[in-house]
Amino acid sequence: MSLLKRRRPWIARQGIVRLGTANPFPLKTPGMIEWAIFTDRLTRVYRRPRSRRAAVPANEAAKELVALDQVSLSVRPGELFGLLGTNGAGKTTLIKILTTLLAPTSGVARVDGLDVVSQAALIRPRINMVSGGESCGYGILTVRETLWLFSQLYGVSHAEARRRIDHMLEVVSLRDRADTKISHLSTGLRQKVNFCRGFITDPKILFLDEPTVGLDVTAARAIRAFIRDWVRERPDRTLLLTTHYMMEADQLCDRVAIIDRGRVLAVDTPAALKKRVQRYPTFRICLTPGADGWQSLGRVPGVHQHAVTAGPTAIDLKVSLEAEAVIGDVVQQIAGSGARILTLHKVEPTLEDAFIELCGHGLSDTEIGE
Amino acid sequence: MKGAALFLRAMLARTYPRIIGTVRMPSWLLQETLLPLLSVSAYVFVYRAMNAPEECTGFVLLGGAMAAFWLNVLWSMGAQLYWERDSGNLELYIIAPCSMMAILGGMALGGMLLTLTRAAVILTAGSLLFGVRYHPSSWGMLAVVFLLTMLALYGLGMVFASAFLLWGREAWHTVSLLQEPVYLLSGLNFPVRAVFPPPVAWLASLIPLTVGMDALRQVLFPPSQGSGPSIPYILGLEAELGLLAVLSLAFLFLARYSLGHLERRSREEGRLTVRWQ
Numbered sequence: 235m236s237l238l239k240r241r242r243p244w245i246a247r248q249g250i251v252r253l254g255t256a257n258p259f260p261l262k263t264p265g266m267i268e269w270a271i272f273t274d275r276l277t278r279v280y281r282r283p284r285s286r287r288a289a290v291p292a293n294e295a296a297k298e299l300v301a302l303d304q305v306s307l308s309v310r311p312g313e314l315f316g317l318l319g320t321n322g323a324g325k326t327t328l329i330k331i332l333t334t335l336l337a338p339t340s341g342v343a344r345v346d347g348l349d350v351v352s353q354a355a356l357i358r359p360r361i362n363m364v365s366g367g368e369s370c371g372y373g374i375l376t377v378r379e380t381l382w383l384f385s386q387l388y389g390v391s392h393a394e395a396r397r398r399i400d401h402m403l404e405v406v407s408l409r410d411r412a413d414t415k416i417s418h419l420s421t422g423l424r425q426k427v428n429f430c431r432g433f434i435t436d437p438k439i440l441f442l443d444e445p446t447v448g449l450d451v452t453a454a455r456a457i458r459a460f461i462r463d464w465v466r467e468r469p470d471r472t473l474l475l476t477t478h479y480m481m482e483a484d485q486l487c488d489r490v491a492i493i494d495r496g497r498v499l500a501v502d503t504p505a506a507l508k509k510r511v512q513r514y515p516t517f518r519i520c521l522t523p524g525a526d527g528w529q530s531l532g533r534v535p536g537v538h539q540h541a542v543t544a545g546p547t548a549i550d551l552k553v554s555l556e557a558e559a560v561i562g563d564v565v566q567q568i569a570g571s572g573a574r575i576l577t578l579h580k581v582e583p584t585l586e587d588a589f590i591e592l593c594g595h596g597l598s599d600t601e602i603g604e
Numbered sequence: 605m606k607g608a609a610l611f612l613r614a615m616l617a618r619t620y621p622r623i624i625g626t627v628r629m630p631s632w633l634l635q636e637t638l639l640p641l642l643s644v645s646a647y648v649f650v651y652r653a654m655n656a657p658e659e660c661t662g663f664v665l666l667g668g669a670m671a672a673f674w675l676n677v678l679w680s681m682g683a684q685l686y687w688e689r690d691s692g693n694l695e696l697y698i699i700a701p702c703s704m705m706a707i708l709g710g711m712a713l714g715g716m717l718l719t720l721t722r723a724a725v726i727l728t729a730g731s732l733l734f735g736v737r738y739h740p741s742s743w744g745m746l747a748v749v750f751l752l753t754m755l756a757l758y759g760l761g762m763v764f765a766s767a768f769l770l771w772g773r774e775a776w777h778t779v780s781l782l783q784e785p786v787y788l789l790s791g792l793n794f795p796v797r798a799v800f801p802p803p804v805a806w807l808a809s810l811i812p813l814t815v816g817m818d819a820l821r822q823v824l825f826p827p828s829q830g831s832g833p834s835i836p837y838i839l840g841l842e843a844e845l846g847l848l849a850v851l852s853l854a855f856l857f858l859a860r861y862s863l864g865h866l867e868r869r870s871r872e873e874g875r876l877t878v879r880w881q
Contacts, residue, residue, distance in 0.1 A: 371693065
């Protein structure tokens with residue numbers, strides 16, 4: 235009641251808000267989700283030093299660089315959320331703000347319900363961050379000592395730290411290098427150590443910035459599998475992942491935000507994002523050479539478009555339909571004309587298709603320094 | 605984990621790399637002890653050529669030992685956060701729940717223990733080589749003066765560390781800029797009050813090294829010994845002890861405040877994570 239009195243004295247005076255009366259300032263609506271990560275119109279503007287303005291083309295030499303522009307996102311507890319964007323899209327800036335390393339220029343950012351500016355000290359015990367392609371610690375320390383050092387900054391007991399370190403080294407196949415000095419490790423192995431560092435503090439919310447960049451295929455696969463299991467292991471764990479590997483975002487993330495030039499263009503599940511770019515179900519049909527059943531496909535009701543590529547060994551037919559069920563009529567039409575179908579499969583749009591559709595360019599088309 | 609326990613745990617963890625580094629890279633022993641001993645010897649020979657009082661040899665040895673702490677404060681405390689930022693560790697320290705004062709405290713403790721070894725070697729070897737005898741008026745007082753000097757000196761180092769967090773590459777130049785003038789003003793190789801006029805000596809005593817050295821000399825070479833009375837000191841021993849206590853508190857308080865303030869400014873300006881600037 236004291237909070238109510240402070241904020242809304244006129245309501246407190248009346249006791250309770252009567253049923254049927256609209257509450258103009260609800261503190262918390264029924265069923266309201268306590269977001270793990272929440273941003274509202276979050277903006278970050280970097281001021282370019284005068285000396286650096288001369289080094290960029292005239293059309294880009296503005297005094298300010300808008301790295302994040304009115305970004306509004308909500309991530310549920312237990313969610314594995316992906317940020318997909320090109321270099322310089324604003325992904326890392328967003329992570330830096332959420333991990334209390336950078337202050338926003340305007341807007342709101344909350345982590346576990348806490349404000350990143352005024353409650354940074356309360357956020358820090360609950361989070362951790364791993365930046366891919368980075369190493370951590372000191373070359374003079376061994377792998378185990380490095381991980382122990384960082385566990386101590388979070389107050390992890392020695393026994394628990396040892397247990398977690400052993401487990402994580404097993405995950406990334408570094409158990410046999412536990413007593414090797416960091417300075418003797420390759421870049422990829424140092425990156426694995428850094429990855430372990432993020433998990434040994436058992437954070438409630440973890441930020442992974444390009445975690446598999448530069449890793450070999452096997453290591454990247456093991457890490458992706460671990461990430462998935464880690465989030466599923468406990469429902470209160472949340473993971474925000476930035477990546478520009480489409481496949482990684484598609485495989486791992488419950489939802490993905492596509493971010494480009496500081497703006498969030500879309501937020502949805504990977505399946506829903508892909509669906510957006512495919513209004514018409516598309517099938518690819520391979521026919522025996524010389525078959526001519528496809529010529530009358532345009533007359534089949536429900537066929538939106540069809541295209542053919544005739545080769546010496548097969549005829550490749552791509553048909554888009556107004557409804558998926560129309561494929562039955564198409565097959566019947568082809569079979570009825572005497573042509574033989576070699577293969578038939580549905581063409582699924584990729585996340586990259588969705589990205590290109592939304593951004594107007596692919597992931598590798600732009601290189602904007604962040 | 606409660607604040608104090610976390611502070612201690614983090615501080616000891618950050619001390620660890622410094623300690624273990626000395627064990628794993630023993631080559632430092634040669635560089636950190638033999639070479640400074642050579643430069644100390646040069647001053648001793650100059651004093652002997654001038655027929656200076658015997659205490660002057662002891663002053664030089666003490667100066668050689670204490671110079672190690674000053675260098676440690678400048679290079680391993682002041683500029684350290686700058687290196688930590690470039691190596692990517694700073695942002696990991698910032699996002700950790702422990703206080704940055706614990707990290708700085710760990711750096712200070714590790715550096716202090718390491719430098720203590722260097723100082724002890726210089727003092728012992730120098731004393732044996734040049735036959736210097738110490739007559740401390742009180743071992744307890746010696747310990748108090750030394751600890752207060754360390755506290756004030758490393759408190760100053762923490763202030764530098766937070767300032768350098770904002771200055772970036774300028775930190776390098778600032779360290780160089782501070783090194784030699786402080787050597788002069790702190791009277792590492794001579795008694796300050798015997799060379800500088802009183803206003804300069806009083807101003808110089810705001811540098812913890814100056815007043816700490818002066819107090820240590822008063823304890824190690826009390827006036828009743830040899831030609832002690834002929835050498836003037838900046839202030840009386842009690843006054844210097846009081847000044848050291850005030851400086852310790854002031855620098856530690858200032859370090860805590862400036863660290864918070866500069867961290868906030870750095871977050872606003874985006875300097876915490878900008879490397880190679």
